[in-house]
Amino acid sequence: xxxxxxxxxxxxxxxxxxxxxxxxxxxxxxxxxxxxxxxxxxxxxxxxxxxxxxxxxxxxxxxxxxxxxxxxxxxxxxxxxxxxxxxxxxxxxxxxxxxxxxxxxxxxxxxxxxxxxxxxxxxxxxxxxxxxxxxxxxxxxxxxxxxxxxxxxxxxxxxxxxxxxxxxxxxxxxxxxxxxx
Numbered sequence: 345x346x347x348x349x350x351x352x353x354x355x356x357x358x359x360x361x362x363x364x365x366x367x368x369x370x371x372x373x374x375x376x377x378x379x380x381x382x383x384x385x386x387x388x389x390x391x392x393x394x395x396x397x398x399x400x401x402x403x404x405x406x407x408x409x410x411x412x413x414x415x416x417x418x419x420x421x422x423x424x425x426x427x428x429x430x431x432x433x434x435x436x437x438x439x440x441x442x443x444x445x446x447x448x449x450x451x452x453x454x455x456x457x458x459x460x461x462x463x464x465x466x467x468x469x470x471x472x473x474x475x476x477x478x479x480x481x482x483x484x485x486x487x488x489x490x491x492x493x494x495x496x497x498x499x500x501x502x503x504x505x506x507x508x509x510x511x512x513x514x515x516x517x518x519x520x521x522x523x524x525x
Contacts, residue, residue: 355511
């Protein structure tokens, strides 16, 4: 709750400082054209802008420090949730029974069979020995591992840094939800 307030307050201060900086340079943001245009301001507007700019600028370090502390705490929680999510995902998809079966009774998971001729005498029945080729351990893991539907973070480090600097909230990893009709 307090993190959301800190994030919003920091975001508003950054937005306010950028707007007041444009005021000093004689520019304004044109909402209709989505660009910065030139503008002339009155003396009263510049005086109020100067007062607001100084107040916001001198309060920015305090707000930035609160924002930094609570954002770092939030990132620790998100990282811990991500590690838990990945470990649960690994446990759910790892073929534990197949690996245990490969270790204890390798003949149960066969890759194929080979036949060897034991006795080849003319006029008698052909005697063959059937040998089971067990699966390799790496093949067992590849074949029996269930597909995962986990959602790994899609943001790059640059996008994460931009979100942190601008003051956007960082959300934890989420499962993809599929619609079933």
